[in-house]
Amino acid sequence: DVKVTQSSRYLVKRTGEKVFLECVQDMDHENMFWYRQDPGLGLRLIYFSYDVKMKEKGDIPEGYSVSREKKERFSLILESASTNQTSMYLCASSSGTSQTNEKLFFGSGTQLSVL
């Protein structure tokens, strides 16, 4: 069964801390994405990557950065966490061979609370 794995289900951090959210997929997908999900706002794209070492800003990249050193791993970094970054973070991946986002596979999410 295909899988997108996010390293933590729940995370509590303090304001100003550096936070790493890890995501690994086992489907050899080219494309990987980080979304945040907030009640009443749906899913908003933070960053995405279509290849190793490549990254593109999504709709709300401010306060975040990403790293894609290996094809299967896509990390989201909060350089200095703030309370407004408390959210559910969702990682997703898709195949690049069909030239469309035919199907996004999502991880279970990481609920981050910044105190």
Add this chain to the structure above:
Amino acid sequence: AQSVSQHNHHVILSEAASLELGCNYSYGGTVNLFWYVQYPGQHLQLLLKYFSGDPLVKGIKGFEAEFIKSKFSFNLRKPSVQWSDTAEYFCAVDHSGGGADGLTFGKGTHLIIQP
């Protein structure tokens, strides 16, 4: 900018009632359209998708959606809902036409089915 509007944030229905969730998008070019579902405590899953061809698409669990290009709509329907359909439903649009830009999601509709 591309946007997706879901008309209802909360919908409450009784079992066996018919369901229609509205979705409109703003992009005028070629689009691929999706409905995702998130059951309580679970990750997002693809319900159905439209790429081309027959504008009436059938998905899992008895759901269907109709693409009406002239109305920029992709409404989700089910003739008779079940208690297990309680979930959050997201409409999403891919207008990248072959790129890996990620999907634009609506804000979601929280559906509650009462026994």
